[in-house]
Amino acid sequence: MPALDYPAPIRELILQMKSLPGIGQRSAERLVLWMMGRGHARAAELARALVQLEQRVGICSECGFFIERDSACGLCESDKRQKTVLCVVEQAADVLRLERSGAFSGLYHVLGGRLSPLDNITPSDLRIRELAARVPALGVEEVILALSADVEGEATSNYLADSLRPLGVKVTRLAQGMPAGGGLDHVDEMTLHHALSGRRAM
């Protein structure tokens, strides 16, 4: 007698859920069973949202941030933004993070990841060629590299700085240092080291 299991459609959905980041077998089962307990309306809503995601969301060919398909990019097309400063980030989510800080009013460029030879991610997998084309086209004066401060992020920053140098554009990177509103006791040694070497006169 074969071992008893869920019917095939349920197994399929559990498999799909499990492939999402942070969700294992048990969580996937729980989510699927929860949805079935709410009846078909609940499942249909979710299905519609997923289809819409596929149909209506696109990526701006300029900056790489999300847009609604066939509509203008709210960032690139806005005339309130400073077009001479370009901020390079790894992921589209980083754009929102910087936007929420309200400290930046220039344009963005989403790379879509960072260089990592060991994971087989090469410059051609990232939107680096697009960046090199945008800089002269927009007449950018300063490129700000806002990538992570780990080994891969630093390597990507170095690579970008070398690639952009021939274009004669100023390349800067984010400062590393003290978190706002925190005392020295909450800072690790490495950050403290950076904060000390990047100190400012008062």
Add this chain to the structure above:
Amino acid sequence: MEKNGQGKTSLLEAACVLMRLQSPRTSTRSDLIRFGAQACVTEGAVGGRKLRVAQSPTARRVAVNDSVCPRAGDYLMQSARVVWMDHSDMNLARGGAEHRRRYLDFAAAQLFPEYLNALKSYERALRSRNFLLKRDAAISWRQVDAYGRILAEHGAVIRRCREDLIQRVQEPVTAAHLGLSAGAEPGAVSYLPGYPGENLEAALLEVRDSEARLRTTQVGVHRDDLALTIHGRPAGAFASEGQQRTLCLALKLAQARVLEEAQGEPPLLLIDDIFGELDKTRRQALLAYLPAHGQKVITTTFTDWASETGVGGLVYEVEDGQLKERGI
């Protein structure tokens, strides 16, 4: 005590893992777990703090005074410094340079808080750089150089720490060696940097041709070494086995001295089964040179030497993984 395979070394290893989160035997963490078991837990008290390390095949969790410590760095700050001595210390004189770099790493990581992070980043960047050099028929130097700059940044930190460590260790090594060899032989240690000049980035540019040919990173702190000498001659080639053993002991004793000076309290000494291999004079000299106050855990298969040298302390018997107290 007495028999082999009863768990003496495992006891010391547990202490080392508890204090430093690394084992002198293996760098594979799942190797720490007993065969057939799911996980292992080590507990202990040091300086009034209760430490705990739990290890499963995939995850490690550490706690101080029953509160979980999310960052290993914070945990290590609260635990004690350790010096490990066993028969494989001979490799410092006889083995390849990786054994001497391991000595540098183990000591420097306990002395300088920035060392371990720099070393990990350096090793990560080095792996990527070597992979880039091997991967393509035509090397993409711009990508390679992006990693070279990271090597230079972290390599500078690592070199500074290692230079500082060896500078502090030099005098105690010579002193300990004189003590152990009854004043007969001057032994010395010095640092051999793995790249010429001050700037690793510039040094990497110099060797570009040979890197293009050999396809690995040719200079950097991963090529660092130590020069060990007795009477001014390289110890690895010209010293006898006994002389080499003495110099290796002196290196470890000096490490204990330096850690004690930096920390204000002597480190925990974990000494695994070395007394059986020493003659009586060296044994006594070694016992005399061990830090007087610090805690020492010594394993041995026989205790005759202990009564002959008048060493105090508690004696436990290890049999089949169980500890039992016994009088000398």
